[in-house]
Amino acid sequence: MFNGREIKLAIAPIGWTNDDMPELGGEVTFEQCISEMALAGFQGSEVGNKYPRDPDQLRKALDLRGLSIASAWFSAHLTTDGYERTAAEFIAHRDFLHEMGAKVIVVSEQGKSIQGQMDVPLFDHKPVFNEEEWALLTDGLNRLGSLAAEKGMKLVYHHHMGTGVQTTDEIRRLMEGTDPDNVSLLYDTGHLVFSGEDPLVILEDYMDRIHHVHLKDVRAEVVERVKREKWSFLQAVKAGAFTVPGDGSIDFRPVFGLIAEGAYEGWFVVEAEQDPAIANPLEYAIKARGYIRETAGI
Numbered sequence: 597m598f599n600g601r602e603i604k605l606a607i608a609p610i611g612w613t614n615d616d617m618p619e620l621g622g623e624v625t626f627e628q629c630i631s632e633m634a635l636a637g638f639q640g641s642e643v644g645n646k647y648p649r650d651p652d653q654l655r656k657a658l659d660l661r662g663l664s665i666a667s668a669w670f671s672a673h674l675t676t677d678g679y680e681r682t683a684a685e686f687i688a689h690r691d692f693l694h695e696m697g698a699k700v701i702v703v704s705e706q707g708k709s710i711q712g713q714m715d716v717p718l719f720d721h722k723p724v725f726n727e728e729e730w731a732l733l734t735d736g737l738n739r740l741g742s743l744a745a746e747k748g749m750k751l752v753y754h755h756h757m758g759t760g761v762q763t764t765d766e767i768r769r770l771m772e773g774t775d776p777d778n779v780s781l782l783y784d785t786g787h788l789v790f791s792g793e794d795p796l797v798i799l800e801d802y803m804d805r806i807h808h809v810h811l812k813d814v815r816a817e818v819v820e821r822v823k824r825e826k827w828s829f830l831q832a833v834k835a836g837a838f839t840v841p842g843d844g845s846i847d848f849r850p851v852f853g854l855i856a857e858g859a860y861e862g863w864f865v866v867e868a869e870q871d872p873a874i875a876n877p878l879e880y881a882i883k884a885r886g887y888i889r890e891t892a893g894i
């Protein structure tokens with residue numbers, strides 16, 4: 597399907613230990629997490645809070661298991677903290693990822709975000725940026741993107757539930773307001789469907805700007821309850837709003853079909869945060885690996 601183009605498969609540690617709620621999977625060790633990723637047939641990982649920050653130590657642990665680092669999340673606060681402070685943190689993050697051999701840097705604007713607030717209803721209180729905030733965001737991202745380019749890397753922007761860049765219109769505004777040379781898009785199926793967007797529209801319109809992919813599925817019945825009962829993002833995650841591809845309500849066949857029509861090369865990262873005490877991480881990783889083989893042929 598992908599005609600020999602290089603697509604590598606990674607899985608995020610968030611199914612084992614959740615960075616947003618460290619109590620989920622608190623007992624799971626770093627070694628168990630990466631060993632099970634390799635056992636399930638993945639080649640890479642993103643960086644979680646239990647990963648050693650010393651590049652040599654991290655590389656050794658990953659090399660032993662045939663894994664490499666695809667990327668890691670960076671929380672930007674361009675709309676609230678300003679460019680200079682954000683850039684200083686970004687450079688340290690970029691340099692760590694560069695040393696680990698990653699080519700893309702995941703960035704999400706967390707100014708005014710409600711994704712980490714346990715009691716704030718997700719669908720009623722998401723932030724909406726004003727003109728000034730949009731200017732701070734797009735200008736700051738262009739500048740962070742040129743810092744990434746200094747190391748031959750790409751900034752991939754993560755649209756996300758509970759943030760100012762969640763909906764199709766907001767993604768469109770971000771894409772139109774930024775320079776394609778500096779700002780690329782991270783395509784996350786789960787966040788688009790959770791928000792009520794059509795994930796195929798974003799692929800059709802922005803395929804040439806997509807340089808990183810998060811494969812997340814959603815349980816539609818849980819999403820309905822989140823809306824009806826006014827749950828927060830974290831409550832939704834705990835209740836199982838997300839799961840691995842092949843276990844929820846998204847049909848990934850057209851998604852893979854459209855990606856295959858473009859020129860995409862890079863990582864597909866399975867990313868499915870749910871409670872590891874309910875959804876055994878190794879079992880779900882194996883399930884995801886099988887589904888991708890069956891539907892994408894990789």
Ligand SMILES: O=C1C[C@@H](O)[C@H](O)[C@@H](O)C1=O
Pocket residue numbers: 610615616669711754784787810867869
């Ligand atoms: O890429 C991601 C990183 C997580 O920390 C986040 O909350 C999750 O939903 C996601 O898509």
Ligand SMILES: [Co+2]
Pocket residue numbers: 754784810867
């Ligand atoms: Co994601």
